[in-house]
Structures are given as structure tokens and as C-alpha cells.
Amino acid sequence: MSVKRFTENPLITPADVKPSMEGYEVLCAFNPGVIEFGKEILLLIRVAERPINPNPDRSVLVPMLGEESLRPEIVEFPLDSPDIDVSDPRVVVFPDALYLTSISHLRIARSLDGIHFVIDEHPALFPQTEYERYGIEDPRITKIRDTYYVVYKGVSPTGITQCLASTRDFVIWNRHGIILPPENMDAMLFPAKINGRFAALHRPQPKMIGSPNMWLAWSDDLIHWGGHKFLLGCSTGTWEGGRIGGGAVPFRVNEGWLAIYHAATLEDHYCLGAVLLDYADPSKVLRKSIRPILAPEAHYETTGFKSNVVFTCGAIVKGEVVTIYYGAADESICAAEMTISDIMDSMS
Amino acid sequence: MSVKRFTENPLITPADVKPSMEGYEVLCAFNPGVIEFGKEILLLIRVAERPINPNPDRSVLVPMLGEESLRPEIVEFPLDSPDIDVSDPRVVVFPDALYLTSISHLRIARSLDGIHFVIDEHPALFPQTEYERYGIEDPRITKIRDTYYVVYKGVSPTGITQCLASTRDFVIWNRHGIILPPENMDAMLFPAKINGRFAALHRPQPKMIGSPNMWLAWSDDLIHWGGHKFLLGCSTGTWEGGRIGGGAVPFRVNEGWLAIYHAATLEDHYCLGAVLLDYADPSKVLRKSIRPILAPEAHYETTGFKSNVVFTCGAIVKGEVVTIYYGAADESICAAEMTISDIMDSMS
Numbered sequence: 210m211s212v213k214r215f216t217e218n219p220l221i222t223p224a225d226v227k228p229s230m231e232g233y234e235v236l237c238a239f240n241p242g243v244i245e246f247g248k249e250i251l252l253l254i255r256v257a258e259r260p261i262n263p264n265p266d267r268s269v270l271v272p273m274l275g276e277e278s279l280r281p282e283i284v285e286f287p288l289d290s291p292d293i294d295v296s297d298p299r300v301v302v303f304p305d306a307l308y309l310t311s312i313s314h315l316r317i318a319r320s321l322d323g324i325h326f327v328i329d330e331h332p333a334l335f336p337q338t339e340y341e342r343y344g345i346e347d348p349r350i351t352k353i354r355d356t357y358y359v360v361y362k363g364v365s366p367t368g369i370t371q372c373l374a375s376t377r378d379f380v381i382w383n384r385h386g387i388i389l390p391p392e393n394m395d396a397m398l399f400p401a402k403i404n405g406r407f408a409a410l411h412r413p414q415p416k417m418i419g420s421p422n423m424w425l426a427w428s429d430d431l432i433h434w435g436g437h438k439f440l441l442g443c444s445t446g447t448w449e450g451g452r453i454g455g456g457a458v459p460f461r462v463n464e465g466w467l468a469i470y471h472a473a474t475l476e477d478h479y480c481l482g483a484v485l486l487d488y489a490d491p492s493k494v495l496r497k498s499i500r501p502i503l504a505p506e507a508h509y510e511t512t513g514f515k516s517n518v519v520f521t522c523g524a525i526v527k528g529e530v531v532t533i534y535y536g537a538a539d540e541s542i543c544a545a546e547m548t549i550s551d552i553m554d555s556m557s
Numbered sequence: 558m559s560v561k562r563f564t565e566n567p568l569i570t571p572a573d574v575k576p577s578m579e580g581y582e583v584l585c586a587f588n589p590g591v592i593e594f595g596k597e598i599l600l601l602i603r604v605a606e607r608p609i610n611p612n613p614d615r616s617v618l619v620p621m622l623g624e625e626s627l628r629p630e631i632v633e634f635p636l637d638s639p640d641i642d643v644s645d646p647r648v649v650v651f652p653d654a655l656y657l658t659s660i661s662h663l664r665i666a667r668s669l670d671g672i673h674f675v676i677d678e679h680p681a682l683f684p685q686t687e688y689e690r691y692g693i694e695d696p697r698i699t700k701i702r703d704t705y706y707v708v709y710k711g712v713s714p715t716g717i718t719q720c721l722a723s724t725r726d727f728v729i730w731n732r733h734g735i736i737l738p739p740e741n742m743d744a745m746l747f748p749a750k751i752n753g754r755f756a757a758l759h760r761p762q763p764k765m766i767g768s769p770n771m772w773l774a775w776s777d778d779l780i781h782w783g784g785h786k787f788l789l790g791c792s793t794g795t796w797e798g799g800r801i802g803g804g805a806v807p808f809r810v811n812e813g814w815l816a817i818y819h820a821a822t823l824e825d826h827y828c829l830g831a832v833l834l835d836y837a838d839p840s841k842v843l844r845k846s847i848r849p850i851l852a853p854e855a856h857y858e859t860t861g862f863k864s865n866v867v868f869t870c871g872a873i874v875k876g877e878v879v880t881i882y883y884g885a886a887d888e889s890i891c892a893a894e895m896t897i898s899d900i901m902d903s904m905s
Contacts, residue, residue, distance in 0.1 A: 305793065307766050339787070343766070367787045368767030387785040390737070390772055392763035415740035416764040418655050418691070419716030424738055433781035437735040439687070439715045445653065 210551040212503060217324050219509045219541035226256055229314060229332050230281060233258040233272070236311050237514050239536030241318070242348035242359060243523035246379065250525060252318040252326060252534065253333065253348045253359065254542065257311035269295050272312040274342040281312065299515065299539075306366075312336065313344035315361065317379055323525065323532060323544065333382070334374060340365045340387055345372070349397035349522050351458050353407075358431065360396045360409070363387065371396040371411060373431060388434055389426075392416075395454035397522075398431065399466065399491065407431055408491055410440070410468065412454035421452035423470065425492045438492045441470070441484060448501055449482070451475040457524035457533060459486065462549055466491050469502070469533060469552075471520050479518040480504040481533065483552045496556040503533065503545060513538020558899040560851060565672050567857045567889035568882075574604055577662060577680050578629060581606040581620070584659050585862050587884030589666070590696035590707060591871035594727065598873060600666040600674060600882065601681060601696045601707065602890065605659035617643050620660040622690040629660065647863065647887075654714075660684065661692035663709065665727055671873065671880060671892065681730070682722060688713045688735055693720070697745035697870050699806050701755075706779065708744045708757070711735065719744040719759060721779060736782055737774075740764075743802035745870075746779065747814065747839065755779055756839055758788070758816065760802035769800035771818065773840045786840040789818070789832060796849055797830070799823040805872035805881060807834065810897055814839050817850070817881060817900075819868050827866040828852040829881065831900045844904040851881065851893060861886020 223235040236259045241252040260270040260283045268285045275282040286293060286301055286308075294302040301308040315334040318326040336345050343364035351358045356375050363372040368391025376382045389396055389411050396411035407428045414421045420443040427436035443453050449472035459468040466486040473479045480501030487493035505517040521535040529548045537543045571583040584607050589600040608618040608631045616633045623630040634641060634649055634656075642650040649656040663682040666674040684693050691712035699706050704723050711720040716739025724730045737744055737759050744759035755776045762769045768791040775784035791801050797820035807816040814834040821827045828849030835841035853865040869883040877896045885891045 364766065366767065367770065367790070368761065368763045369765060370785070386783075388783055390741070390759070390774070390785040391761040391767050392740075392765060393738070411738070413716065413739040414764050415716045416762050417717065417740060418712065419714065419739055422715065426738070428781055428783075430781075433776055433778075433783035435734075435736055435781035437718070437738040442715070 210502060210547060210555045213546040214507055215324060215544045215546075218507065218543040219537055220324060220544060221252075221254065221318060221326055221328065221542040223540065226254070226316065226328055227330050228258055229256070229316075229335065230258065232261055234261050237540050238316075239539055239542055240347045240520055240522050241534055241536070241542055242350040243525060243534045244350040244352060244357060245525060246357075249319045249321060250323040251379065252320075252542070253350060254316045254318055254328070255313050255346050255348065255536070256316045256332070257313045257344070259311040269293075269301055269310065271301055271308040271310060273308070274336055276342070279337060279339065279342070284308070309343050309364065311344070313346045315345060315348050315359075333379065334359070334361070336363075338363070338384070340367065340370055340372065342366060347395065347522055349455070349458055351398040351400050353398065353400065358398050360388070360398060362394055368392055369394060369414070385432055388432060395456075395471070397455050397458050399459055401461075403491060404489060409434065410455035410459070421454065423453055423455060440492060441494060441497065443472075448472055448474060448478070448480050448504075451477065456481055456521040459491070460524070460526050461488070462553070464553070465495055467549065467552065469521055469524055469531075472501075477515070477517070478505065479520050481519055481521055481535070483556060485553070485556060498555060499557045500555070502547065502552060502555055503535070505538070507537070507543075509541055509543060510537045513540035515539035558850060558895060558903045561894040562855055563672060563892045563894075566855065566891040567885055568672060568892055569600075569602065569666060569674055569676065569890040571888065574602070574664065574676055575678050576606055577604070577683065578606065580609055582609050585888050586664075587887055587890055588695045588868055588870050589882050589884070589890055590698040591873060591882045592698040592700060592705060593873060594705075597667045597669060598671040599727065600668075600890070601698060602664045602666055602676070603661050603694050603696065603884070604664045604680070605661045605692070607659040617641075617649050617658060619649055619656040619658060621656070622684055624687075624690070627685060627687065627690070632656070657691050657712065659692070661694045663693060663696050663707075681727065682707070682709070684711075686711070686732070688715065688718055688720065690714060695743065695870055697803070697806050699746040699748050701746065701748065706746055708736070708746060710742055716740055717742060717762070733780055736780060743804075743819070745803050745806050747807055749809075751839060752837060757782065758803035758807070769802065771801055771803060788840060789842060789845065791820075796820055796822060796826070796828050796852075799825065804829055804869040807839070808872070808874050809836070810901070812901070813843055815897065815900065817869055817872055817879075820849075825863070825865070826853065827868050829867055829869055829883070831904060833901070833904060846903060847905045848903070850895065850900060850903055851883070853886070855885070855891075857889055857891060858885045861888035863887035
């Protein structure tokens, strides 16, 4: 199928984003939620910041909200701490705890052409609750009537949850708390009621039994969720062997709901695929990608903070053209265009 | 504090329970839900059955519902399979999959004195859905108005979920599906609405970040759940160092809600504790056990299918006396009495 990466990629890099706090640097600007807002394309960027470390040879710094203060604080771990593992640059791992080396917030960027963005100087949503002490990540924006709902990952010592916030103007925000308990990622709301009810995709991450698979859930009020159903699972040994989860907010096509999702191998090679869900009952999978519709190939995808990653939180659909905004190598923001008919033809 | 184990313990052993299927043997009869039903004490026993293996030196047998048939089938794994791990008698572990060596259903037992039980010949609830292919486990019974609600673990290749069923007579059952997605255990409903809403305890089991801790959730209809809050966590190095989760259905005392919970060390030494929750807002922990209120000491607790386990799914409260029914060593059913004031005095 034909994929047209924007020649201007990456559209946004960490260097384009001003740190939100003194003594911090922006490590990654990626995984943006995206929506049309008035005449603009609006991105809600995940901005990962880390404290500037004067002694990177001696210690690793972990930023987090203080347990009492709920304000950013920095914890320093000597590199010769017993049992410390810093082999993955994103995390500091001990046998009984895992910390993040950066703290993420959500930042707005605006564009008239979808290519050139003006990035806000300050965060739109900054971690502030006990469930957000390690940061807030990977927002998906869904417009329902006149309100924009954002489902995002709240990360804290108590776990990884899916939280809901809403806004009408991207200025005043309401937080609605945890809608899916640990450990859950990659949740997003469908843009319309289905048979009178709200639906969401989500991705539980089980410990003992089962793989990180896509599930569907239902709600009457967007706050309380039930009717959980398994939707799409990993396939051992394939590009979907390690994990699979929602990507862009599903959108309506003639044949049903089209959802761009992500999948990764056990070696964390992240690609995008597409799945067609029944319009009246999206727990029914009608067709899905056999091969990725987007795989890490460009240098900004194959090399970066975490190499070989394409990961999306949203797309803009105009007529036949789907513009997928995506995080490249967990570092920068890119976009690629493809047509709905090409996507449909690629599924089996 | 004074704990009076029943001299008749264990009250029910696997030998007392008739297998539900030909070619199977009852391995464990344990972790019963318990409720007063008319003049009787009614137990809903978790009965774990395994296929009788003619060649235990050569293979291990795994019972599960067939993917298509949703009827019990047996899968045989040679003991010399690559990467097989059968060191834990409860499970067969491969690098990318975990199977159970038994399949559990729920069986009713009835008693007028709470000591001598008559056990049904046939299951009350047998695994039957795609989310129950490995069995149904650990029921907690809550009476709300004239209906008995049972929250139980549904185990399948897609994960460990919390499911809801209801009955008015323990004869006709309604299944309401998954109320909490993977990986979740030890959920139970409070016996009354609190400020007009239903509440539940649950125990997410996270993979990457966080411990297996107790959480609280809210619902208007028992089907859709939200407002998730962290309630009670593990304490490194203590009797609560490995995991902590709900036990008996919480009951009303003068000072709030009293919940008997379970906790285990990292070495799976399972004890019971008690926690007092605010009556109007049970997400507030008022007091809790510093030491276990029940720990494995009797021979039937320290030795069995899984030694050193006491685990409860329910208690009967009459005046000042709490009778805890519990699984002993993951094998049999026992009971112990203690007074509310003793429990209250034991908390700090």
C-alpha cells in the first residue's frame, strides 16, 4: 500500500519544546493526541522531561511528584546501588520497584496546515494527583458533542491506570479520575454512542495469564465501565507477537469502524496495523491487517530514544485521506498519509 | 487475640466432594463464599478437579474448556517438553504461557449448625464462557435486597477477570459477565449502598509498576465500575510484603466497615488481617491489623496442597461473633471464631 510520510518529518522534535521546569531538559516530544479544533489541527503532545544530571557517571536521577507535596521532586540513585538496572534508558529497575527516568506532561501545539506547529510554552495538563506521580502519558482525544475527552495514562507507584479529562476549549480542564484500574494502557473513546452507549478500546497488561491484548468496554456515563470483551490478541512469532493495543481513535468508514492500532514484537519492534470493527457491535472484528500499514523504516523511526518504534495516539480523516500523527522512535512527532481504500485493501 | 478454631476442622475435605466429571478427581475443596440462606449456612465451595493421569511420570494433564466447544477437554504435555516448568503443582508454566493443572467450579454445601455440611452432588456454577475456560474460582457472596450476588474469578487464556453472577434461590443463576478486566482478583460487593451507590473491593495485579494491592471502586448498577481508588498496599518485608487483597465481604460494625482481608509474604505465606473503613467513605482506612488475626498454625493449614495458606472468601457475623470460613492450605475448608471487639482491639 502507498504510505506518504511528510517530507517535513519529524514535524516536532524535543529541541522545539521549551522545558516546563528549570533544571530540566526535554528528552522526548512524542505520541500526540490529535483533533481538529476550529480551523486548526491541535496536538496534545506527550512531553517527557528529565532533570539535568551533573554527574551522569555516578548516579541516575528520577523525577516524580512527592508523596506529600504532589510537586515535582528529584530522587537520586547511585549507579552502584545494589541490584540497580539502568540498561533501559527509560527506566530504573530494582527487584521490587520500577521508576521512570523522565516525567511526562501534555502540551498543546497548533497548526493551520497540519505540518508547521506552534507549541505552547506551558503544559496544558501536568501531573498533579497521587495517581500521576510518575507522569501522564499517551493522550487520545475524542470529541463527543461539544466536549473534548482525553483518555491518558496516569503512572504512579500504585500502578499504570487510564484516566479521563475533558475540556471544551483546551483551556479549562476537568479531571474525572481513573476509568480503568491497573495495569491498563492505550484506552480511547469511540467518537459516538453505539446503540445508545459509549464504547472504549483498552489494553489490560496482565502479569500471570494472558498477553497484552486489545479489549472493548461499554459505559453509560464515560466514568463507569463494564461489559469488557476481548477484541484482538497477540500472535506468537509475528509482528504482533509481543503486544497489541489501540492507537488512533476509531473513525467511521462505510464498512464499520476503522481503528489504527499498534503492535510490537517481543523485541519491542513497534508497527501500526488497522482493524475493521462492526458498526453496530464493535466487539466484532470484521477484518484486520496481515502486515503492518506503517513500520519503522525512516531514519527518525529506526534511530532515536527508543529505536524502531512508530506509535500513534490519533489521526485526522479528511474524505479519503487519513493523516496519522505518530511518535517516532519514542522521541519526535511525525505524520504520514494513506487512503482509506488502501487501508481497506490491505486487510484480510 | 483469642481465635477459636473449630475442633471439627477441617469441616470439608476433597474426599467429601464427589467429582463432577468421570475420569476426574477432586484435588481441593476450598475458598468458599458463605452466606445465611433461610435457616441454613450456605457455602459456595471452590472445587478444583483434575483429570486422573495414568502416566504421571511421563506427562502432565491440563483440563480446560475447548476453544470452540466450551466443554471440558484435556491437554497432555509430556514432562520432557522443551522449557516446561511443573515445579508448582498448581500450574504448568512455559516461557510464553501458563496453564492450570486443575479446573475449578462452584458447588453448594448446606448446614444448619455451620459445622456439618451436606454437599450437593452437582456443580451450582460450572465454567461455561470463553472467559472461564480455565475455571471459576474464589466466590464472594453478597446479599443486596432479595438477591444474592456472587463475584468470582474467571480464568482463561485471555486473563484473570472478575465476573458477576446473581441468584435469588441458588438454583437459577444469571451471569452478568466481566465487571473488572484482567488482571484482577479478590473482588467483592459491599452489602449495602453507600451514599446511594454500590461499592466493591478489588485487587488488580499489575505487571510493570505497582504491587498486588487492594483497591475500591464504585458503581450505580453493579455492572459498570469506576471511581477506582487505591485502598491498602503491601509493606515490604512484612507479612504483607508480597500481596494483599480482599477476603470476607465487609460487614457493618459501630465504627465503620470491617473487612477481613488476606495478605501474603513474597514466599506465599498467607495470613488474614482486618481493616476498618469509614462508613460513609470506605476509601478511607481508619485502622488496620499490625499483626495477622489468623496465621497458618494448625497442621491442616501448614501442610497441604499449598502449605501455609489461610484464605477467606466470607464470614458469618452473629452479634459479637465472627465466624470466618476459610480455605486451609489451598485444600480443605475450615472455620474459626473470633469476636468483633477482639478484632477491633488488635488493630492500630
